[in-house]
Amino acid sequence: MAVFPLCLALLSQIVPGALSSPSAETLASRGSPEFFSPPYYPAPKGGWLSDWASAYKKAHDVVSKMTLAEKVNLTSGTGELMGRCAGQTGSALRLGIPSLCLHDSPLGIHNTDQNTAFPAGITVGATFDKDLMYERGVALGEEARGKGINVLLGPSVNPMGRKPRGGRNWESFGADPTLQAFGGAMTIKGMQSTGAIASLKHVVGNEQEMHRMSTVITQGYSSNIDDRTLHELYLWPFAEGIRAGVGSVMMAYNDVNRSTCSQNSKLINGILKDELGFQGFVMTDWLAQIGGVSSALAGLDMSMPGDGPIPLLGTAYWSWELSRAVLNGSVPVDRLNDMVTRIVATWYKMGQDKDYPRPNFSGTTLEKTGLLYPGALISPIGIVNEFVNVQGNHNITARAVARDAITLLKNEENILPLKRNDSLKIFGTDAGANPAGLNACPDNGCNQGVLTMGWGSGTCRLPYLVTPQEAIANISSNAEFYITDLFPIGVSGGPEDIAVVFINSDSGEHMLLVDGNPGDRALAGLYSWHNGDDLVKSAAAMFSKVVVVVHTVGPILMEEWIDLEPVKAVLVAHLPGQEAGWSLTDILFGDYSPSGHLPYTIPRRESDYPESVHLIPLSLGQIQDNYDEGLYIDYRHFLKANITPRYPFGHGLSYTTFNFSEPRLSVVKPLDTAYPAARPPKGSTPTYPDTKPAPSEVAWPKNFNRIWRYLYPYLDNPADASANSTEKYPYPDGYATEPKPAPRAGGAEGGNPALWDVAFSVQVKVTNTGSRDGRAVAQLYVELPASLGLDTPSRQLRQFEKTKILSAGQSEVLTLDVTRKDLSVWDVVVQDWKTPVHGEGIKIWVGESVADMRVGCTVGEGCAVLH
Numbered sequence: 001m002a003v004f005p006l007c008l009a010l011l012s013q014i015v016p017g018a019l020s021s022p023s024a025e026t027l028a029s030r031g032s033p034e035f036f037s038p039p040y041y042p043a044p045k046g047g048w049l050s051d052w053a054s055a056y057k058k059a060h061d062v063v064s065k066m067t068l069a070e071k072v073n074l075t076s077g078t079g080e081l082m083g084r085c086a087g088q089t090g091s092a093l094r095l096g097i098p099s100l101c102l103h104d105s106p107l108g109i110h111n112t113d114q115n116t117a118f119p120a121g122i123t124v125g126a127t128f129d130k131d132l133m134y135e136r137g138v139a140l141g142e143e144a145r146g147k148g149i150n151v152l153l154g155p156s157v158n159p160m161g162r163k164p165r166g167g168r169n170w171e172s173f174g175a176d177p178t179l180q181a182f183g184g185a186m187t188i189k190g191m192q193s194t195g196a197i198a199s200l201k202h203v204v205g206n207e208q209e210m211h212r213m214s215t216v217i218t219q220g221y222s223s224n225i226d227d228r229t230l231h232e233l234y235l236w237p238f239a240e241g242i243r244a245g246v247g248s249v250m251m252a253y254n255d256v257n258r259s260t261c262s263q264n265s266k267l268i269n270g271i272l273k274d275e276l277g278f279q280g281f282v283m284t285d286w287l288a289q290i291g292g293v294s295s296a297l298a299g300l301d302m303s304m305p306g307d308g309p310i311p312l313l314g315t316a317y318w319s320w321e322l323s324r325a326v327l328n329g330s331v332p333v334d335r336l337n338d339m340v341t342r343i344v345a346t347w348y349k350m351g352q353d354k355d356y357p358r359p360n361f362s363g364t365t366l367e368k369t370g371l372l373y374p375g376a377l378i379s380p381i382g383i384v385n386e387f388v389n390v391q392g393n394h395n396i397t398a399r400a401v402a403r404d405a406i407t408l409l410k411n412e413e414n415i416l417p418l419k420r421n422d423s424l425k426i427f428g429t430d431a432g433a434n435p436a437g438l439n440a441c442p443d444n445g446c447n448q449g450v451l452t453m454g455w456g457s458g459t460c461r462l463p464y465l466v467t468p469q470e471a472i473a474n475i476s477s478n479a480e481f482y483i484t485d486l487f488p489i490g491v492s493g494g495p496e497d498i499a500v501v502f503i504n505s506d507s508g509e510h511m512l513l514v515d516g517n518p519g520d521r522a523l524a525g526l527y528s529w530h531n532g533d534d535l536v537k538s539a540a541a542m543f544s545k546v547v548v549v550v551h552t553v554g555p556i557l558m559e560e561w562i563d564l565e566p567v568k569a570v571l572v573a574h575l576p577g578q579e580a581g582w583s584l585t586d587i588l589f590g591d592y593s594p595s596g597h598l599p600y601t602i603p604r605r606e607s608d609y610p611e612s613v614h615l616i617p618l619s620l621g622q623i624q625d626n627y628d629e630g631l632y633i634d635y636r637h638f639l640k641a642n643i644t645p646r647y648p649f650g651h652g653l654s655y656t657t658f659n660f661s662e663p664r665l666s667v668v669k670p671l672d673t674a675y676p677a678a679r680p681p682k683g684s685t686p687t688y689p690d691t692k693p694a695p696s697e698v699a700w701p702k703n704f705n706r707i708w709r710y711l712y713p714y715l716d717n718p719a720d721a722s723a724n725s726t727e728k729y730p731y732p733d734g735y736a737t738e739p740k741p742a743p744r745a746g747g748a749e750g751g752n753p754a755l756w757d758v759a760f761s762v763q764v765k766v767t768n769t770g771s772r773d774g775r776a777v778a779q780l781y782v783e784l785p786a787s788l789g790l791d792t793p794s795r796q797l798r799q800f801e802k803t804k805i806l807s808a809g810q811s812e813v814l815t816l817d818v819t820r821k822d823l824s825v826w827d828v829v830v831q832d833w834k835t836p837v838h839g840e841g842i843k844i845w846v847g848e849s850v851a852d853m854r855v856g857c858t859v860g861e862g863c864a865v866l867h
């Protein structure tokens, strides 16, 4: 979401250092014309799955009674700043359907108070803990519901972290589709168990913040993604989220294959609604809509926040224009019926017809009273905040997630855990508070004090913050604090002293410039901010024992200090949210062993990444961002290029050690065929009379108190719109009204249900062989055989499980299921998932990171313990 695209667009032109300046040749080679998004029409209707049948039945009953104005109301946002929430639809109160409140963010309720500031997505990914993912989802849903938010804008599973400098990677769960898939799906299940609708975002290719958006003066970049890469990497977590029953999906700002996501018929009609069987509604990102009829035909169901190309001018692509487009016949009535039925069915599916609270907070002010329509020229004033406290006991979940995400990269001489009486010298502003005050920077658009989250719409205000300084001071009897990033003169360490140095790296959404970084880490690169490297080096020059704590949005370069003799230990605490301090001291002082694992690779140098994942600067014409590296992002690339990273994906030490033993591979459902069993046929969808509504249905009601600039469904002269119905709308190439045959890869939410047949199950016994309590993560990677005839990454994470807390000597048997889809490649010719028959040649590895395999299994031969 972004508020003022024009300012943004201008900002992107003037930001210094924003350009990573690849050579002219590189740019030329990137302008490849073959990427094209094929037309896919008409929009498939929702309601053909039995899971959704009763919700669709209820929706059909009320939509049948709706006037054109009511239908248009529910699909169209009422305009930027035209209510309490980030966006709201119009209502159909006559039939009991309120204006729906849509609001950020994936880590907490944006811009309000008495909420919980949860750890960010990247932190959740690092836990590798499905139960915590779910638990946090429930807590988020409870807070959304408590504030009266119908649709909470998250979770985010795109960006995937393809570009390590990308600004919003931290909002999602890590640089791997399976980690994103579990993070997204568990969050959705948790959130929606409370009745809140999740909005899974962003479809797709939003891997860079700069130049993401098309505006009146700029064109957003095109992410050019081949079909196989789309399916095996970027679509993967969306398929799992749809399978988890997500109620809504948000389209990205950028283009894919030169067609803007918010009206890309292949993506919405073809992939989301047909292949992946999505039954909920598809919405835009904020101000991402670029056309009215075109987006409706391409399958878009809801516009947000509803404005036309420039917000706050009272223009719209939908609202009254959608009324007109239906009356003049350009948008078929049955498309509008499907749009509104999808929205109303989702509302019923989550039970929002039963006592769901109305919004009781304001996303724009913390005052009790304020403008009811801040975007209107003249707005009535009223109560906008009822100050509902929705925190419950969610701080327990927030602290558990932050703690179990903390990733121990290095721990020489077992310097960690610290003892309560160790003599500690603490350095770095990242250990302290923001001197300007808690929440001093709107949307967290500054990097002051401990970094609890990145910046942008994907944030929320901190209700309180326990800093590392406060938490350490509470526990340690012997700590001195130097809350500065410049190593203080005159401080030196005795042999018993331990320096704990806090550094960080920030990024965010392209709506604010922070220390010269326009969202992406364009200027800072992958180095720590505030001269963090110098601070560590200075400490290492003065102390013989140094512990480094890193709060970061993603990979940072550690080469300047990681091998210095005094640097004994490194903890990555990711983005912990409000429980930053307590979660850290839980680990630092050994009340818990660290059990987080890296949700991305930490490289030795940035040039170790493929050239094609660097940020792309402005160019003449549209920026073409070709996904030349294909499947080879993050660890998939490092393995293929045979580059040893500094720390591999999945790496994370503990204060104890684990033994993996007694591995067993069992066949659950044999892979008798290369392709899955035939899909189930589509069920029927609701039908409505095909008659065009009467123009009078969108005439202004009598004595209507109109708010200027507010977006309504009404027309001044509705009869005129209808009169022009003989003219022909210039339909896009490939436009059709006859439904296409159901794609063979589809059949249920997420795709053909046979894809989720468990093919194999791996059991492994994990024993705590050290002397302290701890939790282990078993990561299951798949290696597909060359016999498939396709170049495929040599290891792909497909499953993981985490033990409970094991005490010394204790064991737990973990079971890791592998589905048919986990063992398949996307066959671009057949347009289906293909696996080696009988699993011939498939290898399955279980390890503690992608570079530390402890167990290896070969289908048909069995498993061996590797070390």
Ligand SMILES: *[C@@H]1O[C@H](CO)[C@@H](O)[C@H](O)[C@H]1NC(C)=O
Binding pocket: 034, 035, 036, 037, 038, 224, 225, 226, 227, 256, 257, 266, 267
């Ligand atoms: C993108 O382009 C490739 C190559 O033309 C094509 O195979 C693929 O289906 C396209 N995907 C989308 C979503 O347009």
Ligand SMILES: *[C@@H]1O[C@H](CO)[C@@H](O)[C@H](O)[C@H]1NC(C)=O
Binding pocket: 069, 070, 073, 078, 089, 090, 091, 092, 093, 094, 099, 713
């Ligand atoms: C459309 O929504 C607006 C805003 O919620 C409301 O004022 C209006 O009455 C609604 N129109 C109908 C026909 O329900």
Ligand SMILES: *[C@@H]1O[C@H](CO)[C@@H](O)[C@H](O)[C@H]1NC(C)=O
Binding pocket: 292, 293, 321, 322, 324, 325, 326, 328, 329, 330, 724, 727, 728, 729
């Ligand atoms: C119908 O109305 C829509 C919305 O104003 C407009 O975009 C479209 O061109 C119109 N169609 C015709 C055939 O005039």
Ligand SMILES: *[C@@H]1O[C@H](CO)[C@@H](O)[C@H](O)[C@H]1NC(C)=O
Binding pocket: 393, 395, 396, 399, 582
């Ligand atoms: C959570 O907050 C409550 C007060 O709201 C406090 O009593 C409790 O100790 C906190 N729990 C944790 C784990 O911080």
Ligand SMILES: *[C@@H]1O[C@H](CO)[C@@H](O)[C@H](O)[C@H]1NC(C)=O
Binding pocket: 419, 421, 422, 423, 496
């Ligand atoms: C910490 O306490 C232990 C005994 O509990 C003692 O042996 C050790 O010397 C103390 N360390 C320091 C730095 O005071």
Ligand SMILES: *[C@@H]1O[C@H](CO)[C@@H](O)[C@H](O)[C@H]1NC(C)=O
Binding pocket: 474, 475, 582
């Ligand atoms: C503060 O320190 C005391 C003493 O070590 C400890 O009992 C308490 O749990 C700490 N507070 C929190 C919230 O961790």
Ligand SMILES: *[C@@H]1O[C@H](CO)[C@@H](O)[C@H](O)[C@H]1NC(C)=O
Binding pocket: 659, 660, 661, 662, 767, 769, 865
């Ligand atoms: C660790 O596992 C191996 C392989 O199963 C086994 O031989 C060994 O005894 C185990 N060691 C411990 C300490 O459990």
Ligand SMILES: *[C@@H]1O[C@H](CO)[C@@H](O)[C@H](O)[C@H]1NC(C)=O
Binding pocket: 720, 721, 723, 724
């Ligand atoms: C519809 O027709 C009327 C005259 O019948 C004309 O004035 C008006 O401009 C037309 N509207 C559109 C959208 O084409």
Ligand SMILES: CC(=O)N[C@H]1CO[C@H](CO)[C@@H](O)[C@@H]1O
Binding pocket: 145, 146, 147, 148, 357, 358, 359, 360, 386, 388
């Ligand atoms: C205006 C309004 O509906 N306020 C509600 C906000 O939420 C609380 C708790 O759910 C309700 O009690 C209020 O009525």
